[in-house]
Amino acid sequence: MAQPTMPIADQAGEEMQTVPEPSPTELASSPEATALRAEILDVGRKLWERSYVDGNGGNISVRLGSQYVLCTPTLISKRDMEPADICLANLQGEIVAGNRPRTSELLLHLEIYKANPRARAVVHCHPSYATAYAVTGSAPPTGYVTEFELFIGPVAVAPYETPGTQVFAESVLPFVEDHNTILLTNHGIVCWSDTVTHAEWLVEIMDTYCKTVLLAQQTGCPLLRIPEHKIEEILAIKRRMGLPDARMARLQKSSAETPVDAGELDRLVEQVVARLEGRD
Numbered sequence: 275m276a277q278p279t280m281p282i283a284d285q286a287g288e289e290m291q292t293v294p295e296p297s298p299t300e301l302a303s304s305p306e307a308t309a310l311r312a313e314i315l316d317v318g319r320k321l322w323e324r325s326y327v328d329g330n331g332g333n334i335s336v337r338l339g340s341q342y343v344l345c346t347p348t349l350i351s352k353r354d355m356e357p358a359d360i361c362l363a364n365l366q367g368e369i370v371a372g373n374r375p376r377t378s379e380l381l382l383h384l385e386i387y388k389a390n391p392r393a394r395a396v397v398h399c400h401p402s403y404a405t406a407y408a409v410t411g412s413a414p415p416t417g418y419v420t421e422f423e424l425f426i427g428p429v430a431v432a433p434y435e436t437p438g439t440q441v442f443a444e445s446v447l448p449f450v451e452d453h454n455t456i457l458l459t460n461h462g463i464v465c466w467s468d469t470v471t472h473a474e475w476l477v478e479i480m481d482t483y484c485k486t487v488l489l490a491q492q493t494g495c496p497l498l499r500i501p502e503h504k505i506e507e508i509l510a511i512k513r514r515m516g517l518p519d520a521r522m523a524r525l526q527k528s529s530a531e532t533p534v535d536a537g538e539l540d541r542l543v544e545q546v547v548a549r550l551e552g553r554d
């Protein structure tokens with residue numbers, strides 16, 4: 275997941291022509307929009323089935339073209355959405371196609387898209403274990419589960435602001451470059467990735483990790499940390515895969531002193547990518 279996209283070369287080797295972007299109406303009815311609506315509906319049902327959303331809570335969006343996003347409407351259960359419910363909004367938050375009012379929390383999504391071009395899809399919801407940490411205003415400790423370290427790592431905690439306001443939307447801005455998963459104090463979480471499906475995977479990984487740490491702490495036994503030099507390997511893999519991590523700056527400093535074995539790193543990356551693609 276979240277592998278960097280590769281530029282596709284022009285097959286004929288000819289100069290790329292500038293094609294005018296379709297109108298909002300054309301975009302809203304394009305095959306790409308149809309596929310993205312289906313993906314949003316699938317992810318909405320997954321969020322509801324896993325109890326990550328309650329009532330009309332949670333919202334999902336994805337970029338479409340350079341100037342628009344498809345997003346979930348306000349006041350709807352994420353279990354019950356239909357394709358016509360998904361709105362097309364511009365980056366100012368105005369609906370340009372669709373009959374339902376957008377979610378007020380679209381402002382949060384738009385700030386993330388504008389601040390970080392790598393964010394192509396955003397999922398916000400209220401999963402119980404992650405939100406339990408959000409209620410304490412603290413992030414779960416890092417260093418205990420490989421999957422979490424690889425895909426998420428240190429989680430940021432945005433200060434509390436009233437949901438739906440511009441101040442709330444901007445509360446994540448200091449964190450959105452280095453963190454794909456951000457806890458919203460007294461509220462829930464928001465995750466960004468390259469696709470809607472991958473953003474939902476981050477929610478699953480985050481909530482499962484929070485649950486695991488809370489359970490492990492209840493055993494009364496000491497928790498075993500992943501050795502620091504193995505964390506360095508995970509960080510090197512994350513860099514190769516284009517995944518963000520606030521610890522990268524530290525790795526840059528230490529790897530300048532102790533270079534990572536490039537051959538060994540290539541083998542590790544290949545193993546991880548093979549697993550993600552279901553090849554092992």
Ligand SMILES: [Zn+2]
Nearest residue numbers: 331332437462
């Ligand atoms: Zn919310």
